[in-house]
Every structure is written in structure tokens, then in C-alpha cells.
Amino acid sequence: MQRIYLDYAATTPTDPNVVQAMLPYFHDAFGNPSAIYSYGQEAKNALEEARGKVARLIGARDEEIIFTSGGTEADNFALKGAAYANQKKGNHIITSAIEHHAVLESCKFLGKMGYKITYLPVDKYGLVDPDSVKKAITDKTILISVMHANNEIGTIQPISEIGKIAKEAGILFHSDAVQTAGHIPVNVNELGVDLLSMSGHKLYGPKGVGVLYTRKGSKLTPFMHGGGQERGRRASTENVPGIVGLGQAAELAGQDLEGETQRLIGLRDKLISGIVQKVDRTHLNGHPVKRLPNNVNISVEFVEGESMCLNMDIVGICASTGSACSSGSLEASHVLLAIGLEHVQAHGSLRFTLGKWTTEEEVEKVLEILPRIIGKLRAMSPLTKNLSPG
Amino acid sequence: MYSEKVMDHFNNPRNTGDMENPDGIGHVGNPVCGDIMELYIKVKDDIITDAKFKTFGCGAAIATSSMVTEMVKGKSLADALKISNKAVAEALGGLPAIKMHCSVLAEEALSSAIDDYLKKNPTRNTDALRKLHKTPHHEETE
Ligand code: FES
Numbered sequence: 001m002q003r004i005y006l007d008y009a010a011t012t013p014t015d016p017n018v019v020q021a022m023l024p025y026f027h028d029a030f031g032n033p034s035a036i037y038s039y040g041q042e043a044k045n046a047l048e049e050a051r052g053k054v055a056r057l058i059g060a061r062d063e064e065i066i067f068t069s070g071g072t073e074a075d076n077f078a079l080k081g082a083a084y085a086n087q088k089k090g091n092h093i094i095t096s097a098i099e100h101h102a103v104l105e106s107c108k109f110l111g112k113m114g115y116k117i118t119y120l121p122v123d124k125y126g127l128v129d130p131d132s133v134k135k136a137i138t139d140k141t142i143l144i145s146v147m148h149a150n151n152e153i154g155t156i157q158p159i160s161e162i163g164k165i166a167k168e169a170g171i172l173f174h175s176d177a178v179q180t181a182g183h184i185p186v187n188v189n190e191l192g193v194d195l196l197s198m199s200g201h202k203l204y205g206p207k208g209v210g211v212l213y214t215r216k217g218s219k220l221t222p223f224m225h226g227g228g229q230e231r232g233r234r235a236s237t238e239n240v241p242g243i244v245g246l247g248q249a250a251e252l253a254g255q256d257l258e259g260e261t262q263r264l265i266g267l268r269d270k271l272i273s274g275i276v277q278k279v280d281r282t283h284l285n286g287h288p289v290k291r292l293p294n295n296v297n298i299s300v301e302f303v304e305g306e307s308m309c310l311n312m313d314i315v316g317i318c319a320s321t322g323s324a325c326s327s328g329s330l331e332a333s334h335v336l337l338a339i340g341l342e343h344v345q346a347h348g349s350l351r352f353t354l355g356k357w358t359t360e361e362e363v364e365k366v367l368e369i370l371p372r373i374i375g376k377l378r379a380m381s382p383l384t385k386n387l388s389p390g
Numbered sequence: 391m392y393s394e395k396v397m398d399h400f401n402n403p404r405n406t407g408d409m410e411n412p413d414g415i416g417h418v419g420n421p422v423c424g425d426i427m428e429l430y431i432k433v434k435d436d437i438i439t440d441a442k443f444k445t446f447g448c449g450a451a452i453a454t455s456s457m458v459t460e461m462v463k464g465k466s467l468a469d470a471l472k473i474s475n476k477a478v479a480e481a482l483g484g485l486p487a488i489k490m491h492c493s494v495l496a497e498e499a500l501s502s503a504i505d506d507y508l509k510k511n512p513t514r515n516t517d518a519l520r521k522l523h524k525t526p527h528h529e530e531t532e
Contacts, residue, residue, distance in 0.1 A: 304425065306448040307400070310392075314401055324423040325448035328488065332424075343424050347446075380406040380452070382417075382428040382444040 003316040004362045008202075008294060008355030009151050009179060010320060014245065015204040015356075021248040022206065025241040033238050034227065043240045050247025054211055057250040058177075058196065059187035066212045066230050067243050068223075071178040071199030074212040075102035077223040077234070078174040078195040082143045083110050084221035086172070090140035092116045096128045096157075097338040099147050100176055102197075104334070107145075116140070125287035126155035126339050134165050141169070147176040148186065148196075152322055152335040152351060153286030154295025156184070163192020172218060178202055178210075179292060182253030184261060194218045200242065204356060205249030209242035264293035264354050267363050271296050271352060274367040279374055285336060285349060294354040297322075299336075299345045302384045303377040308350055311373040317366060322349040344383075392449060393483035399453035404460050409442040414507030416499040422491045425451050429459065429499040433507050438462045438470055443499070450489035454478050454496035467504055467519055473497065 005013075025046060031039025033047050048062070055062045068074045083093065095107055097119045107117045118136045120128055128146055137144075144166050149156045159175055166173035174195035177186050181196075182203030188196055196213040200206050214220055214233070226235030268291075276282050281301040300308065305321025312319055320326075322333030324347060332346035341349075352366070378384045392400070412430035419426050425447030432440040441459035445452050458478050462470045475493035479485045485493060508519060 302446065304447050304451075307452055310397075310400060310449045314397075323448070325425065325451075325492075330423045330488070330491075347424060380403060380444050381446045382426050383446050 001316045003318065004365060005318045006352040006354060006358065006362070006366070007318050007320050008358075009292075009351070009353035011201045011207065012204045012355055013357070014201070014206050015249060015252060017252060018205055018245045018248045022241040022245040025244050029240075033240060034229065043238075046244050047238055047240060050243045050250075053247040053251045054198070057186070057254045058181060058198075058213060059189055060213050061216065063231065064188075064214055064216055066214055066234050067238060067246075068210045068212055068234060069208055069239070070210040071100075071176070071197050071202070072102040072210075073223065074178075074197035074199070074210045075100065075176055076106050077212050077220070078197060079103060079106040079110065079143070079145060081220035081223055082172050082174065082195065082218075083113075083115055085219040086142040090138075090142045092118070092138050092140040093143045093145065094118045094120065094133060094136045094141060095145045096120045096122060096147070098122050098126055098150055098152075098155075098335040099145065100151055100178065103145055103147070103176055120146075122155075122338055124340050125290070126150055126153050126285075126335065127287065127290070128157050128162070130158050130161040130165060133162050137165075137169050137171065141171050143172045143174060145174040145176070147178075148180040148191070149177075149184070149292050149295075150286070150335060151179050152333055153297045153339065154179075154292035154353075155287045156180070156290045156292065159191045159193065166194075167192055182250060183257075183292065183294065185257065188213055188215065195220075200246040200249060203249050203253050206242050206245040209239050209246045211246070260356070261293045264358070267354050267358060267360060268293060268296055270360070271354075271363050271366065272298070274363070275370060278367065278371045283345075285339065285341070292353075294358075296350075296352040296354070298350050299341065300348040300350060300374055301345065302381045303348050303374060305347060305349050307377055308348075308370075308373055311377070312366075312369070315369055317369065320351045322351065323347045391486055392453070393485075395481075395483040396450065396453040396485065399456040399482065400449045403452055403456040405440075405442045405456065406444065407442055408444070409440065412442075412503075413510070414503040414505075416501070416503030416506060418495055418498045418502050420447065420451070420491065420495045423448070425492070425495065427451065427455055427495050427499040429455065429496075429503045431462070431503045431507060433467065433511075436467050436513075438465055438467065441503075447495070448489070448492060450485050450492035451495055453482055454485075454493045455499065457482050458496040458500050462500060467507070471501060471504060471519065473500060 033044040198211040200209040305323030306326035336346035409430035416429040443455040475497040
């Protein structure tokens with residue numbers, strides 16, 4: 001069975017070019033970058049080369065790139081590192097209600113430690129109002145953290161506007177760019193961010209590696225204590241193959257950003273309009289235009305998301321849902337609830353995220369199969385009493 | 391994550407859809423995740439002769455409703471009331487721990503359908519059956 005993978009926001013396959021670039025660093029150039037002999041220096045050079053590639057992708061300086069074990073660590077590092085380092089200045093953090101769990105749970109933890117957290121609401125499209133950020137600032141505010149684009153509904157936030165507000169107020173500004181770096185233009189100066197999180201496996205790089213961009217001069221307590229790696233900001237022997245892979249992925253991503261974006265937007269909009277036209281009582285979640293080029297999030301009334309995903313999996317289509325039934329906590333997606341969806345609408349949500357290897361035929365296949373699946377499930381739904389199935 | 395049996399009942403659910411003039415209707419909601427299940431039965435001489443269901447819920451919810459309708463057919467009301475969620479889950483080759491609550495929904499839909507029938511058909515048996523019905527026997531975890 002030909003499988004159709006449409007969950008690129010969860011993880012991407014590692015690009016074969018990236019895998020090739022990584023291979024020498026397992027057995028041949030395996031040295032510890034901290035060692036002074038040639039093996040070590042080869043690894044060190046590769047490390048610095050990768051750092052340069054990542055820096056170029058986001059318009060940063062090389063020394064502002066700190067490699068981490070992934071996006072989650074980068075978020076934890078940013079939140080906790082900024083909170084600890086600025087304790088004397090204040091204890092207030094501003095974030096949004098629809099952040100990734102890596103940010104929200106870090107905030108919750110900091111809340112328990114005595115910090116005050118403001119969770120800004122979003123509008124029905126998932127947008128944070130920059131004015132609400134401005135209004136939330138107090139003389140105790142030490143950090144603002146708003147994601148660049150949301151992983152579930154794809155809404156792209158007005159980051160540069162918030163960046164200006166943060167700069168004026170002299171407050172550190174962090175943005176989780178895990179879904180955007182390598183997918184849409186990300187420039188730390190245009191966005192006006194001081195801290196920015198990235199993840200390797202969301203841009204065709206390997207898992208287990210990420211980046212925290214740290215603007216020169218930002219006060220941040222190290223996340224890991226130990227050796228002096230990453231200029232003393234993140235101890236632990238560097239994951240050289242992973243970092244090389246991330247560097248390669250960053251370079252590849254930068255090469256055809258615009259072309260790939262246009263291609264994906266075409267496929268995305270075809271999928272969205274196809275579903276909404278073919279199937280009654282379906283609605284797009286998130287913003288129609290301020291949206292990641294690869295994100296489709298639809299609520300289907302009267303059916304539950306996990307059962308739709310399972311049915312799709314049976315025929316080889318991989319997609320995800322924000323339904324309570326499929327979350328480990330049995331809670332509906334906090335993002336869908338924050339944009340004002342009723343519990344039952346969140347229940348019937350489906351997310352397709354497209355990528356490099358998504359083809360038009362695949363999108364057409366989904367448009368052919370999904371309405372049938374929905375029809376089958378609606379026929380056995382107690383909620384469709386007065387509705388003809390399908 | 392699901393057993394082959396679960397996937398079979400999920401993919402080809404038995405006894406779905408409406409029933410004409412059911413003798414008992416069970417309607418329950420899942421307090422854990424918010425799902426809804428309806429179960430309809432036909433009863434003759436205290437025997438369940440037919441059962442159908444409609445479910446708005448996850449794979450486990452659909453599979454357990456399908457299984458429970460299969461299990462009750464031909465059973466006396468008293469025996470049907472003895473079917474526990476655990477028995478349904480076992481008949482399906484087990485459920486992931488986090489999905490056991492869905493099988494509770496199936497058990498409750500069944501007893502609510504029988505309850506409905508008993509209310510509409512008070513017989514000499516009713517009191518004993520009611521008592522049986524009141525005894526909770528479902529377990530949430532394996
Ligand atoms: S019905 Fe919601 S988890 Fe099974």
C-alpha cells in the first residue's frame with residue numbers, strides 16, 4: 001500500500017542529503033570537539049560550519065546560535081533561563097494561550113515557583129493582538145514569549161509588531177519558531193526577537209537536535225551545567241552528527257524557500273477548498289491567509305477525530321487530530337478551545353500538514369477518500385439524526 | 391495501539407444504525423472525553439432478540455459498541471446485565487489502559503437501554519433485574 005504522509009508538522013523525514021552529510025561524523029570524524037588533536041578539530045570545524053549555516057538561515061551571528069537537544073529544550077531554556085537570570089528585575093512573564101506545551105508547561109512550572117504568568121487570549125483565528133501584549137506589560141515583566149506560527153492551526157502571529165513593543169519596553173522577547181524556521185522567512189532582526197527556538201526534525205533534519213538563538217547581550221541562565229561547551233551556555237558534548245545534519249537542513253531550506261512556499265500554498269488551498277466544498281458542515285480552523293503554507297486544519301461536525309484518523313490510516317493516509325479521545329490526557333486541544341471552538345467541534349478536528357514530498361495526486365486521493373470516511377462515520381453517529389449522511 | 395479484533399470491529403462495525411420501534415433505548419455520554427453512545431434493543435420474552443447502536447466517539451468506543459451489540463443478542467435480560475465493560479474489552483482482545491473508559495460507555499449504554507425497557511414494561515421480574523442493574527461492576531483499568 002502506498003502511504004500518504006500528511007503529518008509533516010509532527011515530524012519530517014530526514015532529507016537524504018542531510019543523512020549523507022551526517023554519516024562521516026559517526027565513525028570517521030567522530031572526535032570530541034573539545035579535544036585538541038585532529039579528530040577533535042575536524043568535529044569542531046564541522047560544528048562551527050553548521051553553526052554558520054543555521055545563523056545564515058535566520059539572519060543571526062554565529063555566536064548567537066546555541067545548539068540544544070531539540071525544540072522542547074530550546075523553549076525550556078528560553079523560559080527558565082530568562083526567568084532565573086532576571087529574577088532581580090521582576091517576576092512577570094507574558095505568553096499566549098495557544099503556545100506549544102513546551103512553553104505552556106514551562107510557564108506553569110515557573111508559576112509554581114512564584115512567577116506571575118499572563119496567558120493572552122487569541123481571536124477566533126488564533127491571532128494574538130499586539131495591543132493586548134502592550135497592555136499586559138507591568139514594571140515587573142521580564143519576558144514575552146509568543147510563538148511564530150501555531151503547530152495545530154498554522155496561524156502566523158504578528159511577531160515583528162510584538163517585537164517592537166518588547167524592544168520599546170526593554171523586555172526580552174522569545175518566539176518559538178519550530179514550525180516556521182526553514183518553512184517561511186525567519187529573520188531575527190526583522191522579527192525583533194531576542195530568543196528564538198528551532199527544531200531539526202521539523203525541517204528535514206534529524207531528531208534530537210535544536211537551536212536556541214540568543215541575541216548578543218541577552219541575560220540567560222545556562223540550562224545545563226557541566227563542561228564549557230557552547231560558550232558555557234549549554235554543557236554536554238555536542239551532538240556532532242545531529243548538528244551537522246541540522247546545518248545541512250538549514251542550508252537546503254534556505255535554497256528554495258519561496259518556490260516551495262508557493263507550491264505548498266497551492267496544494268494547501270486545494271485541500272481546504274476541496275474538503276469544505278465536498279463535505280457539508282466542515283469548517284476551516286485558523287486564519288485563511290496568515291497561515292503556514294503547509295497547514296490544513298478542519299473541523300468536521302458529528303464525527304470524532306480519532307476515528308477519522310484511524311479510518312484514514314487503514315488506507316494509508318497519515319493525519320492527526322485535536323480530539324480529546326486521541327490525546328494522552330483525554331482533553332481537547334487547548335488551541336482549538338482557545339479559538340472558541342465548542343468541545344464537540346474540537347472533537348471532530350483533523351490536521352493535515354504537507355511537505356516537500358507531498359504531491360498533487362496525494363491531495364486528490366485524500367479528497368476522494370475522506371468524504372467517504374466521513375459519510376461512513378456520520379451514518380453511525382447519533383448526532384446526525386436530522387442530517388443526510390455525507 | 392489497538393488489537394486486530396478492535397480494528398476489525400472498528401472497520402466493519404456490526405449492528406450500526408437506527409432501529410424501527412426499539413423496545414429499549416440507551417443514551418449515555420462519556421464524562422471523560424465527551425462522547426455519545428446510543429444503543430437500541432428489541433426484547434421478546436425477556437430475551438434480547440436484536441441490538442443496534444450509534445456512536446460518536448473514538449475507535450475503541452465504536453469497537454466496544456459493536457462488540458456489546460453482538461454479545462447481547464440472544465441473551466436474557468438478566469444475563470445481559472451481567473456483561474461488564476471488562477468482558478467487552480476482553481472479547482476484543484484487550485484495550486489500551488487509556489481506552490478502558492470507552493468500554494464503560496458501552497456497558498452503560500446497554501444497561502441504560504435495558505433500564506428503559508424495564509420502565510416501559512413493568513413485569514414481575516423487574517425488581518430483581520433493577521437490583522442487578524444497580525450493582526456497578528465495571529472497572530476502569532486492567
Ligand atoms: S470515546 Fe473518547 S476516548 Fe474513546
